[in-house]
Amino acid sequence: MEDLLAARAQMGTSLAFHIIFSALGVGVPLLLCIAEGLALKTKNPVWMMLTRRWARATAILFAIGAVSGTILSFELGLLWPTYIKFAGAVVGLPFMLEGFAFFLEAIFLGLYLYGWDRLSSRAHWLCSFPIWISGLASSWFIVSVNSWMNTPAGFQVRHGQIVGINPWQAIFNPSTPYETVHMALACYVVSGFAVAAVYAFGMLFRGRRAEYYRKGLLLGMLMALIAIPLQIVSGDFNARFLANYQPAKFAAMEVVYHTQSGAPILVGGLVDTKTDTIRYAIEIPKGLSLLAYWNPDATVKGLDQIPRVNWPDPALVHPSFDGMVSIGFFCLFIAVIFWGLYLLRKRQLPMQRLMLLGVFVAGPLSFIAMELGWMVTEFGRQPWVIYNYLRTADAVTTAPFLNISFFVFSLIYVLLAVALVWLLQKVVHRPLPQVTLSEDGYEVQEPVIEKVGA
Amino acid sequence: MSIAFVALIILWWALMVYAVLGGADFGAGVWDLFALGRNAEKQHDLINHALGPVWEANHVWLIFLIVGLFSVFPTAFSVLSIALFLPFSIVLIGVVLRGAAFVFRYYAVDTEGFFAHSWSRVFSATSLITPFFLGISAAAVASGQLINSSGIPDATDVSSMTTPFALVIGLMSIVLCATIAAIYLVVEAHDTEKDEHLTASYRLRAIIAGAVTAVLGALGLALSISEAPMLWQGMVARAIPLIVVTMVLGLATAVSLFFNHYRLARILIILETVFMLATWGLSQYPYIVPPRFTIANSANESSVIQALVIGIIVGLVFLLPSLYYLFSVFKLPYPVPGLKRREVEKQQQRRPGQKQESALS
Ligand code: HDD
Ligand code: HEM
Ligand code: HEM
Numbered sequence: 084m085e086d087l088l089a090a091r092a093q094m095g096t097s098l099a100f101h102i103i104f105s106a107l108g109v110g111v112p113l114l115l116c117i118a119e120g121l122a123l124k125t126k127n128p129v130w131m132m133l134t135r136r137w138a139r140a141t142a143i144l145f146a147i148g149a150v151s152g153t154i155l156s157f158e159l160g161l162l163w164p165t166y167i168k169f170a171g172a173v174v175g176l177p178f179m180l181e182g183f184a185f186f187l188e189a190i191f192l193g194l195y196l197y198g199w200d201r202l203s204s205r206a207h208w209l210c211s212f213p214i215w216i217s218g219l220a221s222s223w224f225i226v227s228v229n230s231w232m233n234t235p236a237g238f239q240v241r242h243g244q245i246v247g248i249n250p251w252q253a254i255f256n257p258s259t260p261y262e263t264v265h266m267a268l269a270c271y272v273v274s275g276f277a278v279a280a281v282y283a284f285g286m287l288f289r290g291r292r293a294e295y296y297r298k299g300l301l302l303g304m305l306m307a308l309i310a311i312p313l314q315i316v317s318g319d320f321n322a323r324f325l326a327n328y329q330p331a332k333f334a335a336m337e338v339v340y341h342t343q344s345g346a347p348i349l350v351g352g353l354v355d356t357k358t359d360t361i362r363y364a365i366e367i368p369k370g371l372s373l374l375a376y377w378n379p380d381a382t383v384k385g386l387d388q389i390p391r392v393n394w395p396d397p398a399l400v401h402p403s404f405d406g407m408v409s410i411g412f413f414c415l416f417i418a419v420i421f422w423g424l425y426l427l428r429k430r431q432l433p434m435q436r437l438m439l440l441g442v443f444v445a446g447p448l449s450f451i452a453m454e455l456g457w458m459v460t461e462f463g464r465q466p467w468v469i470y471n472y473l474r475t476a477d478a479v480t481t482a483p484f485l486n487i488s489f490f491v492f493s494l495i496y497v498l499l500a501v502a503l504v505w506l507l508q509k510v511v512h513r514p515l516p517q518v519t520l521s522e523d524g525y526e527v528q529e530p531v532i533e534k535v536g537a
Numbered sequence: 538m539s540i541a542f543v544a545l546i547i548l549w550w551a552l553m554v555y556a557v558l559g560g561a562d563f564g565a566g567v568w569d570l571f572a573l574g575r576n577a578e579k580q581h582d583l584i585n586h587a588l589g590p591v592w593e594a595n596h597v598w599l600i601f602l603i604v605g606l607f608s609v610f611p612t613a614f615s616v617l618s619i620a621l622f623l624p625f626s627i628v629l630i631g632v633v634l635r636g637a638a639f640v641f642r643y644y645a646v647d648t649e650g651f652f653a654h655s656w657s658r659v660f661s662a663t664s665l666i667t668p669f670f671l672g673i674s675a676a677a678v679a680s681g682q683l684i685n686s687s688g689i690p691d692a693t694d695v696s697s698m699t700t701p702f703a704l705v706i707g708l709m710s711i712v713l714c715a716t717i718a719a720i721y722l723v724v725e726a727h728d729t730e731k732d733e734h735l736t737a738s739y740r741l742r743a744i745i746a747g748a749v750t751a752v753l754g755a756l757g758l759a760l761s762i763s764e765a766p767m768l769w770q771g772m773v774a775r776a777i778p779l780i781v782v783t784m785v786l787g788l789a790t791a792v793s794l795f796f797n798h799y800r801l802a803r804i805l806i807i808l809e810t811v812f813m814l815a816t817w818g819l820s821q822y823p824y825i826v827p828p829r830f831t832i833a834n835s836a837n838e839s840s841v842i843q844a845l846v847i848g849i850i851v852g853l854v855f856l857l858p859s860l861y862y863l864f865s866v867f868k869l870p871y872p873v874p875g876l877k878r879r880e881v882e883k884q885q886q887r888r889p890g891q892k893q894e895s896a897l898s
Contacts, residue, residue, distance in 0.1 A: 139644070146640035149596070150633045156600050157629045160607060160618035167607050168615035172837050175608020176848055182604050183852035186597045190859045194866060201866055206875030213859070248837075250844045482622035482692035495633060502641050505652070510644070 087476055089485040090162045093492055095461065097154050099454055100496050104148030106453060108188070109222050109267070110274020111141050112215035114302060115195075119208045128518035129294050133302070135199075135518070137278075139510055142196045147503055149189070154492070162485070166468050166478035169245065173238045174231050176250040177224040184221035188214055219267060226266045229460065230258040232469050234328050240472070257328055261321045262460075268317055269456065271310035273449045276414065279303030280446025281511070283439045295515065297432050304442065307449075308418040315411050319374070326375040329470065330384040331393060332463035335400040337371055338364070339385040346371040346383040351405055354398040359386075361401075395465045403458035410452035417441045540843055541836035544609045545825075547849060548602060549818050553811045555598035557717065560710075560810065562595050564718025566635065566664020567711065568742065569657065581657070583726055583735060585643055596636065608845055613825040613835040620683050620690035624670045624698060631667030634659050665711055672710030676703040676757075679817060680765035681827035688829045702757060702764035709753035713810065716750050719743035720790070720806050724799045736799075743802070744794055751787055754813075767827050771820035779819060783812040 115137055122130035156178075160167050171178075191213040198207060231237075237253030238245050282300040285291040325333040333339075338349050338361045348371045352364025372381040386394055421442065424433035433439075468475040479485075565584045572580035607614040618625070638660035645653035677683045682697040684690050697703065719742045726735040758780075761769045772780065786809040793802040823832045836842065865873040872881065 143640055143644055146636060150636040153596070153600060153636070154629060154633055156603050157625065160603065160614060161622055161625060161629070164615035164618040167618065168611045171607030171611040171614060172841065175604065175611075175837070175841065176844055178604045179601075179608055179845055179848050180852065182597065182601050183848075183856060185600070186852075186856055187859055189597055190856075190863045193863055198866055201877060201880045202875050203877050209875075246838070248841045250841055480619055480622065480692070481690075482619055488626060491630065495630065499637055502637070502652075502656070506641060506644060 086483075086485045087479050089489040090479045091475065093485070093489040094158060094162055096489075096493060096496060097151065097158055098457065098461075100500075101148065101151040101155055102453065102457060103450060104144050104151060105222065106270040106273045106450075107141075107144050107277065108148045109215070109218040109270035110306070111137060111144070111278070112192075112211060112218055113271070114274060114278060114306060115141065116208070116211040116215055118302060119211060123204060123208055129298050131518040132295055132515055133299050136510070136515070138196055140507060141192070143503065143506060143510070145189075145192055147499060149185075150499075152185070161482070162480055163468065163478045164480050166473060169469060169473055169478075170228070170232070172245050173235075173248050173250065173253045174228045177227050177231075177254050181221045181224035181228075184217040184224060187217040188221065191217070219270075222266055222270060223263045224254075226263045227254050227256070227259045230262040231256045233262070233332075233460070233464055234258040235469050235472055258324060261317070261324045265314070265317045265321050265456075268310050268314040269453045271306055272314050272414065273453055275303050275305070275307030275310060276442075276446045276449040277303070279307060280443045283442040283446075286434065287436065287439045287443060292434075300442070301432060304418065304421055307414070307445075308422050311411070311415045311418050315415060318408070318411065323375055326383070329463070331386065331389050331395055332400065332459075333375075334384060334386045334389070335395040335397040335463055336404040336459060337383075338397050338401045339371070339383050341387050342382065342385040344372065344382040345369045345380045348374065349401075352401075354401055356396065356398050361397075393466060395463045399462045400459055403455040403462065407452045407455040407459065410448045410455070414445050414449055414452070417445045539832070539836070540839045540846065541609065541832050544605070544836075544842050544846055545832060547846070548605045548609065549814070551598050551602050551605065553814050555595075555602060556810050556814060557807050558595040559598060560668065560714040561717045561721050562714075563635075563664045563668045563711075564714035564716065565722065566661050567715045568718055568722065568739075569664070570661035571742075579732070579735060583722060583730060583732075586725070586729070596632070599632070605845075609837055609842055610825050610830070610832075610835045611837055613830040616684060616688070616690045616830065617678070617826060619692050620694075621674050621677070622692035623695060624674045624677075628667055628670045628674070631663040631670070635663035635667060638663065664714075668710040668714045669707040672707035673698050673703045675710075675817070676700075676706035676765070678826055679706075679768045679821055680761075681767040681821075681824075682765075684826060684829055686828065700760075700764050702760040705753055705757045705760060709750060709757055712746050712750045712753060713813075716743060716746040717806055717810065719746055720794070720799070720802050723794075724803050727799055740794055740797075740799075744791060747787065747791055747794070747806075754787075767824075768817075768820050771822065772816065775822070776816045776819045779812055779816040783809060783816060786812060 115134055118130050118137065119134045121127070122134055159170075191210050194202065195207065195210045195214060198210065202210065231253050234257040235253075236256035237249040237251070239247045279300050280303075282291075282296045282303065285296050286300070322333070322336070325336070337346075338352070338354055339346055340359045345368070347369060348367040349361055349364040350367065352361045354361050369379040371383055373379045375381065375383060386397070421433060421438060424435075424438065425431070464470055466474050466476065468478045569581065569584050572584070606617075638656040641656040642653050642660060645656070677697040680697055680700065680702060682700075685694075719739050723736055723739040723743055726732050726739055761772070786805055790802050790805040790809055793799075793805060821827055824830065825832060825835055862873060865871060866876065
């Protein structure tokens with residue numbers, strides 16, 4: 084494999100792997116906080132059982148998130164030294180602040196996970212707040228870096244030197260508000276659906292109906308219901324922002340080869356990059372002009388206005404975008420039906436097989452939507468790594484053996500994924516902890532086998 | 538004093554913290570390798586208990602270092618990324634597998650099973666490899682031969698990493714980590730587990746590993762005369778007092794272990810590590826990567842560094858109290874709010890006994 088391609092593949096694999104854990108690392112702690120709060124307030128031990136079980140899974144997920152994040156921070160230098168020379172100078176600050184946010188998250192997670200026996204139940208619950216708050220903060224900081232790569236700001240280039248750096252302007256670059264909000268919401272969407280899917284699976288295929296399962300499903304779906312409509316609205320803002328600030332990406336997303344007024348929306352279809360055409364797409368006349376500019380006759384800039392060397396690949400960006408949007412609407416549909424049934428049936432959890440199946444499917448799909456969204460962002464920015472300033476091809480390292488490196492790291496990811504899945508299914512199959520109330524808060528009896536491990 | 542210099546001191550401080558905390562972590566992995574026989578189960582438990590709540594926080598220092606380095610000295614960092622591509626790729630694999638292995642092993646349902654056992658081996662192996670290559674990389678930088686005078690780095694040129702000097706420093710890093718860990722584990726075994734047998738065994742290991750560290754350190758020093766001349770000259774010119782203090786601290790650590798003052802030994806080995814790194818730093822001042830990149834010619838714009846330093850200070854305002862709280866809840870015997878009543882009582886029972894001990898030392 085060519086070195087540049089190998090480096091890109093390694094970077095993409097690493098990010099695609101990491102994002103799964105970081106999204107859960109942002110979303111699940113909020114669920115923990117809510118569940119434990121409910122346990123303390125309602126004195127219903129089931130909430131505590133859920134909290135304990137999720138905490139155990141979080142510990143494992145967080146650790147994998149941390150190691151995969153470590154890989155990323157090394158890779159930025161090892162694979163893209165020129166990029167990091169540029170980015171480090173300008174957006175070092177958010178990287179640094181992100182580091183602090185991680186650190187706080189790790190500290191309080193340590194307290195939370197290992198402090199059940201030492202902390203009072205109130206103090207323990209309070210420890211969950213810094214976890215989800217700093218998780219959210221860290222995602223904000225890192226995504227602000229990505230936004231900066233999309234719409235660079237806060238510096239000037241003079242004689243090949245970067246001067247006049249303003250780190251605050253760099254952090255609050257034009258796309259920051261759009262990207263950070265959309266990503267934060269994505270974290271809650273995927274975490275909500277992921278948790279709900281686990282319990283839907285238990286009900287579907289293992290015949291579980293106990294309160295534990297119902298409450299787990301309910302809380303997951305609640306988070307999903309709140310986040311998904313906001314997600315779609317915010318995505319619409321992202322798209323309209325791109326139409327003005329990153330026309331190449333927007334044109335690739337919507338396969339607009341020719342600048343035109345009254346542009347249609349093309350859904351699906353096969354992009355042929357040899358002839359620059361798209362076939363078999365469903366066409367919604369004037370849709371794109373309407374959505375992007377609130378005017379059915381507005382002119383949409385096409386790829387023909389951009390030199391060909393600066394084109395992203397519509398054959399990658401367009402299907403990714405369509406995939407994300409369709410999944411977004413599917414997830415919205417599931418959440419709305421679920422809560423509609425719930426309210427119609429006087430607060431009975433809907434248990435129809437088809438409904439549960441839908442929830443179960445929405446879990447993995449929402450992750451795919453998130454991955455696809457990142458593909459839109461990253462492939463859509465090509466051939467630039469820092470939009471209009473640094474080409475990906477110029478950023479890559481001169482070090483050799485990049486394909487070996489890609490191969491080794493891919494193996495590591497496979498190894499980690501297999502071990503992780505194996506371990507998590509053990510956690511799921513373990514007998515539930517027994518929770519009883521006591522004057523000192525909660526007494527939790529973990530099943531005996533657990534004692535051996537911990 | 539320039540703001541870049543202030544930032545460099547902060548980075549160096551982070552390096553010291555990483556060496557002291559992360560180093561102990563690696564060392565614990567090394568001892569895990571030697572946890573054989575009848576006592577093995579107990580030793581694994583001891584190590585798990587000692588690491589469990591803090592290992593993740595320990596390793597964030599490494600991230601902090603990397604991020605700090607590329608924000609403050611972007612040019613030097615990008616050159617290092619290329620020149621150290623090979624050793625750092627290995628370090629990265631080590632850090633990653635190690636972190637994962639620790640959790641997998643910790644949360645494995647069946648601690649005797651194949652799964653836990655294999656990851657245990659991975660944990661130990663990577664605990665050896667990682668500090669070794671970190672040491673080699675540090676030695677290559679310090680020797681001043683990592684980057685030739687053209688300033689264009691070459692990832693395939695590993696000559697500066699295969700010198701006897703680099704190898705000795707690599708080995709010394711492993712043994713130093715093992716020493717730090719052994720001393721922490723002595724304290725843990727003595728105070729928390731109250732296990733005489735484990736205490737004695739780790740005390741012996743600490744003394745032996747400490748002695749080996751001293752020998753390798755002396756050897757490294759001698760080799761640096763010919764192989765890292767810039768470092769050596771800097772040392773002679775500026776750092777002789779620090780070297781003397783380092784040596785005295787090493788001896789004092791051994792003596793206090795010998796007389797069973799474990800907590801004192803722990804403080805001394807921390808200081809020893811700190812002074813060792815300070816010696817290195819002072820000797821290669823004002824270079825970031827000798828002989829080409831100095832503080833002055835590779836630092837970022839000072840307004841940016843200023844913002845970073847402010848960011849760090851604000852961050853620390855949140856961080857340090859939290860970190861203190863973490864260590865208080867799990868490791869320190871002082872009262873903090875939020876503990877369970879029964880834990881508070883336990884603490885109170887424990888404290889008078891410890892008072893006596895510290896009075897002795
Ligand atoms: C749960 C996941 C999820 C769902 C359901 C959606 N998105 Fe999304 N989308 C993401 C998860 C995501 C993401 C992974 O989080 C991205 C990548 C970069 C970012 O900021 O968010 C993203 C990026 C992204 C971008 C590119 C932003 C950029 O490059 O600056 C656009 C235009 C949209 N989204 C639009 C939408 C629309 C119109 C949706 C309507 C259904 C939608 N997204 C649903
Ligand atoms: C977490 C979700 C993300 C995913 C899934 C993702 C995905 C990808 C993919 C697929 C590539 C390869 C691009 C290509 O080959 O065309 C890539 C490249 C890259 N990404 Fe991202 N990305 C994510 C977030 C980020 C963030 C937050 C940053 C910034 C800090 C970032 C920085 C980079 C860099 C430097 C490259 C290499 C240069 C390039 O190929 O453009 N990514 N990413
Ligand atoms: C180039 C991109 C990225 C880099 C360099 C990076 C770096 C890191 C590092 C070093 C860690 C480990 C910190 C620790 O040891 O505790 C980490 C964890 C984490 N990252 Fe990333 N990250 C990137 C992308 C992202 C993105 C896009 C998100 C957005 C949601 C994110 C969210 C998190 C979170 C929440 C954690 C905490 C661990 C967890 O909860 O699983 N990261 N990341």
